[in-house]
Amino acid sequence: MPSTPNYPARAATLHDVARLADVSLITASRALRTPHVVSEKTRARVQQAVDATGYIPNLLAGGLKSRRSFVVAGLVPEISVAQFLPTVAALTTTLAQAGYQLMLGQTGYDHGREEALVNAMIGRRPDGVVVTGLVHTAAARTRLARAGIPVVETWDLSGDPLDMLVGFSHEAVGAAIAQHLYDCGRRRVAIATGNDHRAALRRRGFEQAWMRLTGASNASSNASSSALPVAWVPAPSNLGLGRRALVELLARHAGIDAVYCSSDQLAHGVLTEAQSRGLRVPEDLAICGFGDADFAAHTYPALTTVQIDSVGIGRRAAELVIARCDGTNTRGTVVDTGFRVVQRETT
């Protein structure tokens, strides 16, 4: 007799449960899925058999017939992007509460794996798809449209959505920050920004608003050129890139008095570099970030930033997918989750 536990080689099936409870297959199924239509006695016998066998329903098999997988695909550019984390966490939690699981995939910031990932996901027949960001490649958009399942794009409000959209206007965020720095009396502003799509929208909103505020005539809506000093860093941005960005800005543009950063991580780096050079913040240099990361309120001095409802985006996206799966028509729904400039000590 072996000392290691000896479990049955094959997992118990509903068939095993039914036989042990001496009922038919379908009665066992009903006892578990719709208990109220089964007599109490039968229900108890089935439950006993379930406990005895350690039966766990095979959702794959059931889903084949009912065409429901109770799986939702989640697409992120890269998992190690702090900004999306609360969204993914809320998504996971909200879905789990409704019996769904999240299947997570990385598209890559360059969209290189987007189409392949969408195909791989569709092959698993998810009941819905949530994307942090927009679906960029035409092939992926077509695939998703043809799949006939609810799709929620998030963290954006622009463009023409594939189906549903939960986010906010990045251009409005940029404009609000410009207004804030202007109101603080800054006139020689610079930008440190990641090179991703959403950061570019914020930068454009910032520049256009700035030109309007300062009455400059050479407003540039061209994405490749800029009227203001800009340091670009590769996405995803971090503290180290922020330091490097400020080094670059100060070297090329003496006398700047404020920096808008496309993420709080970047802003924290700019703050750090400023301090290492003996610059006073905000007296010599004002700094504004984006995202209201968990550390933003606790830097020294505390970081002015833009608060985003990252958790709410995940929750709303999950709710929309679930509602649609339950038969409610949410097609085309667009939710603006808004934003708020949070002034702290760096401006």
Place this chain on the structure above:
Amino acid sequence: MPSTPNYPARAATLHDVARLADVSLITASRALRTPHVVSEKTRARVQQAVDATGYIPNLLAGGLKSRRSFVVAGLVPEISVAQFLPTVAALTTTLAQAGYQLMLGQTGYDHGREEALVNAMIGRRPDGVVVTGLVHTAAARTRLARAGIPVVETWDLSGDPLDMLVGFSHEAVGAAIAQHLYDCGRRRVAIATGNDHRAALRRRGFEQAWMRLTGASNASSNASSSALPVAWVPAPSNLGLGRRALVELLARHAGIDAVYCSSDQLAHGVLTEAQSRGLRVPEDLAICGFGDADFAAHTYPALTTVQIDSVGIGRRAAELVIARCDGTNTRGTVVDTGFRVVQRETT
């Protein structure tokens, strides 16, 4: 004629492809799965039918027969824990390269959802399970053992693993940090630590080594009491909690000259609080973190910490699961990924 694209209501099946290509079902299947056993001509006809119908194989249906889902379950305490992010990212990438997808779930730091999550995952019949951390509850351990699939626990080396293990010794990490601070000439050390399992192991390793080094006799291996000043913070730790921890330590224990922190986020907070009080780092206070986060090399002054192969853990875990699914026996494998104290400027 409607202006919106009108896709077939039902997704194409292999049946549709076979009929269009005028071959049998199984031939169509083989043309896609094992092309080399099918004539070139047939293969081309099938491929043409696939393109025409936009067919995407239903892996759920195939998996029912072949007992392979090509899905691996990933269990994390909470997604928003920066420490595990590189592991999860590497896991996802390595699995995707081999045709697997990651199904992600959150157990909660208190293990409250661990059993329910394991049951939900098992119901989807994953080909393997990777856990960041150990499986703590007995019920979950039993379920996983009975499922008969490869399980990799990670980020630890202690205890008795369910199956496979990829990690490092947290007690050895604690001891190494104690040695480092001792070598730096510090004698009045304190600890700022999260209240999770792994952080507790590091603290114990630290304290035991410290007692040995300083020749103190009241070494306490008791988890609830401590011979050194300790500030506990709830997991997951962050910068704000680090500031609060230093406030608490300085209030209760005047004259400490070094703080070991259970995460770099915590250490960054301690550093920030020290600077806000005009303490010089490392002259007045040495600080050591853990994890070598992306920002650690770029704080001012740069943070001394412990480098962990977070990416390697994810990659190795994925490789072990994949190998086992491919028939290689990796049962019981234990991989020590090691660690390295990285001295920078805060010690």
Place this chain on the structure above:
DNA sequence: CTGTTAGCGCATTCAC
């Protein structure tokens, strides 16, 4: 190289 048969484990549809 290609086809036929028989399920995988369960839910749907109809009968009793």
Place this chain on the structure above:
DNA sequence: GTGAATGCGCTAACAG
């Protein structure tokens, strides 16, 4: 309230 038959979409096993 319960049950028998049928099939979801695909692949393993065996024939040709």
